[in-house]
Amino acid sequence: MNTPLPSTAPLGRGTPNVDRAAFRAVRRKAALRALLLAVPLLVFLLATFVGPIASLLSRSVQNPEVRHGMPQLTAALASWNGAGVPDEPVFAALAHDLKDAAESGDLGNIARRMNFSQPEFRSLLFKTARAARSQTPAQWKPALVDLDARWNDPQTWRLLQRASLSPTPDYLLNAVDATIAPDGSIAPVPADSAVYRAAFLRTVAIGATVTVLCLLFGYPVAYLLATLPDKQSSRLMLFVIVPFWTSLLVRTTAWYVLLQPGGVINSLLMSVGLVSHPVPLIFNRTGVLIGMTHILLPYMILAIYSVMKNVSPSYMRAAQSLGAHPAVAFVRVYIPQTLPGVGAGCFLVFVLALGYYITPALLGGAGDEMISQLIASQTNEQLNWGLAGALSLYLVAFTAVFYFIFNRLVGIDRLRFG
Incomplete structure (x- = not known):
């Protein structure tokens, strides 16, 4: 007696209830198995990433x-x-x-x-x-x-x-140079004591400038890598990837050596007669921008390149065949298709620049102190974890607001890599 084989017809209205129930049971088991495999990673992330961040942010209102x-x-x-x-x-x-x-x-x-x-x-x-x-x-x-x-x-x-009050708004107010007046109103601190609002504006200004510089330098490089033959593109891509294999501290220290008054760059400029005395390239905003742009440039290139690689050259050829000048076709046809990559690269570079610490600390001067340095100072020197948590909370909130605004403008959540 022959045993009938199970039906391979698609599950639909004509499928017996038993088959549908068995199918759902198999799907539940597969989902549960996948969840169990991910549990160790989730626990690790909660313990080493989410937990410490939440603990620091909660200190911004604690007063124990x-x-x-x-x-x-x-x-x-x-x-x-x-x-x-x-x-x-x-x-x-x-x-x-x-x-x-x-x-x-x-x-x-x-x-x-x-x-x-x-x-x-x-x-x-x-x-x-x-x-x-x-x-x-x-x-x-x-x-x-x-x-x-x-x-x-x-x-x-x-x-x-x-x-003696907890929770307290004091740290959140101090982080924006405000305090509670004796009458209970919120008042700004004296001008000679205001530090943090200027630091926030300086951090945003440096991050935005570095993002623009990375975009100006990174877009042509990404275009070159995307349009070259695969063999040549792969060879040049090594120059973009190799910096990731070098320590951030080593790269920053290298710029420290190159930019100082007696360094390689000033010595070369003076030897060819372009300048008569060393140009101030370090311990100021110039040194910070040079170091941060060099370090963050690969992120911009890779983000834009991943989108450019999927843009078909037939669009440009079609635009030119219809009478468009190559420059016009590039601006009106090619660039709009790369905006998701531009948005992702700008967002990535800007967010990384907001939290930079080592490069501004080594290459910057007294007027280039960023929020990350103030947070480190409050935790390591002043031991004021409440104020450090408040500064971190504002930095996280600003990053989230920037993401939603930028996503609204260019739609970086629609970016597809590959």
Whole structure:
């Protein structure tokens, strides 16, 4: 007796329910198997990429030092209306918490946090903590006011009250050179203390300039690689890919040697008589632009080349056969077809330029400090993770806004590689 073979007809209305159910079960098993294979990678990305970034960004609104290290003072200041100097219970809570914080080792973190709000607050807290550990007066308010007149200043207590609030907008405001005024309104910081808004504008300006330079230099190179025969194009492509095999620090250091006053470039210019004295090419904006353009240029070339390679030359021939001048055909027929690659290259270069650190640090001067350098300074030197998180949050938000705007203009999400 012959066993009937399973039907190979397409699944449709005439397919038995059993076959459709079996087909769906097989598809579910395949999807589950693919998901299980991807789980280790997802866990790795969450642990090493998403998690640290989310942790840093969350610090932009966290304010745990005073709240956790001085719980009694936090509770006492919660009911204070901010007018005048607090009463004796608040002073007593301050003395008790400072004594406990000094014994537990939390005083250093509290003092560092308060120093962000007002310089020399650290010395005030340590001096008061020593007094709190060495004496027990009947009334803490007159004792602390006699110890330091700043305890009789309402602004000192307002700063402590703001530092005890969590979440807080303070870091987000500081990152755009703003602060909370005594009356509760948002006010700009003094002009001599404003740093971050100018740094954001400088970062955008440098990133945009590098993007334009990479586009001007990269588009002709990509066109040459896309129109040459495959054998010659592959050989020239090595010159574009080889820089990826060289360390970023090595390439930046090489420009440091080439651009300095006694370097190769200035020596060559002076030897041929083009200049009589060294041209300032380093520790200024010129050095930053040269170094960043050299490093980011391959990204622009590869992004544009991937699109140009798929543009058929028949379009140009058709336009010229209809009477169009080659230059007109290039501008009106060829360039529009390469805009997705241009958009992808500009977006990639611009985003990478926004976060550059090593090149501006080595080749730039005092007026070329970018946001990435300020973030590094806040984390490594100032240990102000809250402000570093706020600066990072603004940088991420700006990058996202730029992506949506640029995608709206040129449609980089429709780019196809290959």
